[in-house]
Amino acid sequence: MGLLVEGQWKDQWYDTDSTGGKFVRESAGFRDWVSPDPQARFAAQAGRYHLYVSLACPWAHRTLIVRKLKGLEKIIDVSIVDPYMGEWGWSFSDAPGAIRDPLYCLEHLFELYQKAARGYTGRVTTPTLWDSHHETIVSNESADIVRMFNSAFDTLAEHPERDYYPQGLRDEIDAVNERVYHEVNNGVYKAGFATTQAAYEEAFEALFGALDWLDARLAERRYIAGDRITEADWRLFVTLVRFDAVYVGHFKCNLRRIADYPNLSGYLRELYQVPGIAETTDFSHIKQHYYRSHPTINPTGIVPAGPALDLYAPHGREAVGPAQSGG
Numbered sequence: 167m168g169l170l171v172e173g174q175w176k177d178q179w180y181d182t183d184s185t186g187g188k189f190v191r192e193s194a195g196f197r198d199w200v201s202p203d204p205q206a207r208f209a210a211q212a213g214r215y216h217l218y219v220s221l222a223c224p225w226a227h228r229t230l231i232v233r234k235l236k237g238l239e240k241i242i243d244v245s246i247v248d249p250y251m252g253e254w255g256w257s258f259s260d261a262p263g264a265i266r267d268p269l270y271c272l273e274h275l276f277e278l279y280q281k282a283a284r285g286y287t288g289r290v291t292t293p294t295l296w297d298s299h300h301e302t303i304v305s306n307e308s309a310d311i312v313r314m315f316n317s318a319f320d321t322l323a324e325h326p327e328r329d330y331y332p333q334g335l336r337d338e339i340d341a342v343n344e345r346v347y348h349e350v351n352n353g354v355y356k357a358g359f360a361t362t363q364a365a366y367e368e369a370f371e372a373l374f375g376a377l378d379w380l381d382a383r384l385a386e387r388r389y390i391a392g393d394r395i396t397e398a399d400w401r402l403f404v405t406l407v408r409f410d411a412v413y414v415g416h417f418k419c420n421l422r423r424i425a426d427y428p429n430l431s432g433y434l435r436e437l438y439q440v441p442g443i444a445e446t447t448d449f450s451h452i453k454q455h456y457y458r459s460h461p462t463i464n465p466t467g468i469v470p471a472g473p474a475l476d477l478y479a480p481h482g483r484e485a486v487g488p489a490q491s492g493g
């Protein structure tokens with residue numbers, strides 16, 4: 167685990183001393199956009215962009231989901247890093263499920279950032295969207311990449327009719343995303359990476375307050391922002407699907423499991439059973455990464471063998487409302 171400082175790799179764990187034991191996530195360093203406009207600097211084109219991901223990473227997972235559902239797999243190629251993130255950060259390997267970097271045969275992801283911006287200072291994160299035309303990083307912010315994949319490639323996508331950020335639901339989606347991001351997606355990290363009891367408890371309470379709120383909301387709505395699946399669902403899904411396998415134990419988020427929530431548990435199963443989604447979810451990479459890469463939290467690096475999860479059990483969500491049509 168480390169970061170680039172003026173273009174040089176430094177092996178360094180998160181600094182929580184200056185923030186009273188709290189984990190504070192840094193903003194992404196690259197925030198450009200792919201555009202459907204052929205004249206744009208980053209114009210949507212088949213084969214031009216490459217996505218670097220970790221299958222363990224929830225932020226990368228949401229981009230893989232939208233890539234899959236929109237039918238962008240033949241247009242945007244992917245490399246998958248080794249699940250273990252050690253002193254050199256994310257690395258490429260021949261581990262099962264990993265895919266090496268076909269563009270530059272790099273050993274480590276930080277070398278891509280060095281190529282993109284000489285003298286770069288910042289974290290080296292997944293997902294990273296690379297433009298092979300300008301040989302630079304377009305974006306390393308998953309929320310933006312999800313939106314680009316949702317609409318910028320529509321003339322090339324197999325499913326341009328699928329829209330995960332529809333006009334009429336945008337205010338609702340943005341509002342849900344805001345709370346889910348701070349208290350759930352990032353909330354589990356705030357609990358897990360806290361280095362004081364107070365910081366941990368603050369994150370823990372906010373997290374379970376938000377999960378209770380979501381469970382109550384899902385008693386009346388089939389999906390989180392209304393009667394169809396939107397990006398708000400996929401952004402929540404990536405944390406829920408890791409929760410019982412990793413966050414309950416490794417990040418001490420153990421008030422309740424998702425399996426204990428009557429509505430969230432069925433909702434998680436329904437999303438997992440959407441065609442294509444199970445293929446984007448790799449529990450081996452997920453468990454290997456978290457349990458082996460954080461020695462301050464799990465010094466032995468032992469990866470728990472359980473839990474038994476049955477995400478293919480009937481979800482029962484028909485009782486709440488009709489399924490959406492059109493994926």
Ligand SMILES: N[C@@H](CCC(=O)N[C@@H](CS)C(=O)NCC(=O)O)C(=O)O
Nearest residue numbers: 223224225289290291292306307308
């Ligand atoms: N805001 C970023 C966060 C991405 C992120 O933090 N990814 C993690 C993996 S789950 C990472 O690469 N961490 C490496 C580090 O922080 O050094 C996004 O949503 O894309």
